[in-house]
Amino acid sequence: MLSRTRPALAALLAVFALSVFCYRVLHANATIAAVVLLLSVLVTGTYAKLPAAVAASIAATLCLDYFFIPPIGHITIGDPQGWIVLIVFLAVSLVATNLSTRLRRQRDELMWQQREAEKLHALSRSMLFSDGAEEVERLVVNKCMELFAFSEVVLFELLNGTFYRSQRDTSISDETMRRAARYASIQRSEADQLTITPVALGNKIFGSVAFRGAILAEQTLQALGSTIAMGIAQTQVRNAGSRAEAVRKSEELKSVMIDALAHDLKTPLTAIEAAAGMLLDPVNVSAAQQHDLLEVVQEEASGIRRIVEEAIHLARIDAKKLKLECQPVSVGDLVRTAVLRLGDRAASHQIETRTEGVPLVFADSELILQALKQLLDNALKYSPSRSEVMVSAAEAGGMVTISVRDHGQGLTELEQGRVFDKFYRGQRDRSAVQGTGMGLAIAKEILEAHGGSTGVSSQFGQGSEFFLRLHVAMEHSELAPRQI
Secondary structure (H helix, E strand, C coil), X not given: CHHHHHHHHHHHHHHHHHHHHHHHHHCCCHHHHHHHHHHHHHHHHHHCCHHHHHHHHHHHHHHHHHHHCCCCCCCCCCCHHHHHHHHHHHHHHHHHHHHHHHHHHHHHHHHHHHHHHHHHHHHHHHHHCCCCCCCHHHHHHHHHHHHHCCCEEEEEECCCCEEEECCCCCXXXXXXXXXXXXXXXXXEECCCCEEEXXXXXXXXEEEEEEEECCCCCHHHHHHHHHHHHHHHXXXXXXXXXXXXXXXXXXXXXXXXXXXXXXXXXXXXXXXXXXXHHXXXXXXXXCHHHHHHHHHHHXXXXXXXXXXXXXXXXXXXXXXXXXXXXXXXXXXXXXXXXXXXXXXXXXXXXXXXXXXXXXXXXXXXXXXXXXXXXXXXXXXXXXXXXXXXXXXXXXXXXXXXXXXXXXXXXXXXXXXXXXXXXXCCCCCCCCCCCCCCCCHHHHHHHHHHHCCCEEEEEECCCCCEEXXXXXXXXXXXXXXXXXXX
């Protein structure tokens, strides 16, 4: 009660003080006193509510009569003109008070609308510039809690039937949220300070949002629902585009893979077919020639098996069906085993190894052998026969780097950026060198699954150096196997 009457009491005291000041100090006449008191009434109407302003108007009229209109010192009027002055003063005061109060109310409303608009704008910006690390729906819940100071927020997305809550325990029922979305109706409960509004954009319903702790105007509620709806709509469009792009890329990869396999299987199959045709007519083929033809069949069949294994390996990696079985492994043993598995192909080059003094690495030995073999096979394919291929290893910063350097033609900057892409092959080597473009992509996927990396350093005309990096065993020996 005291808090409600305090502004009126303050206004009355101010009017009385100004009247005494004009009468005792300024010795003002009725005209000057009327102007000063009217000014005080305007100030009161600007900063106080209507009851206090009306009280100040009446008090100013009484003080003007008591101190400045004869007979002075009495609240009586001897001259009829005095009545006219007081009535006009009271009317002007009341009109001015009303105008000031209305202007103040409009000012407060505009300031409130500006604050609400700024909150909605901040919410819209946060959704628009979302980086994807956080779900837009979850971001909406957190931002509403932050901007509007709600005590609880629940967002229901109609498309997938998912609820996003600011807290685990809530009394807002799922059915109430579904009903608000289904019928696009605003529901309020002042007792529980609960508001549920549909999330809609035009005639399109995206769900509903419920909150506690603040009562928003219906206009703000509609704007809030529309803002959230725009964010959800953008997310749905973006996700649909991503899915369509993934499907398109998948179809492109399938097409490229089929073309690559068809091209690389054609040559060995032709050679096998020719050798088999000659073996079917043994009369004109000597024993030595038969042996050579059988070696051709065996060599080309091994090449076909290698191509098929690479395709299966890459498909399994894409399907996340590989399981890592990591353990401490010697880098020297990995390099030696990889060179041995190259078989006769290793004899065409001078392979040198420098892996002494390198610590153990934590890896799945079979998968890393596969990756290392891809790097070695790539070096043999793209460097001159009998040239040197250097395999070295070094440790720095808890990582072991295994490098394979050749003396081939090298790569341009553009090729270095794409050489680990699936099915990519250099423009100059597509017809000269047999391959599918899967090997380096397989190596990259295997290393990333280990938490490592692959890369290349090359200068056109001076060869290339491909490398892979793995963690030192002592830092990761406690890691459990994981799937890729």
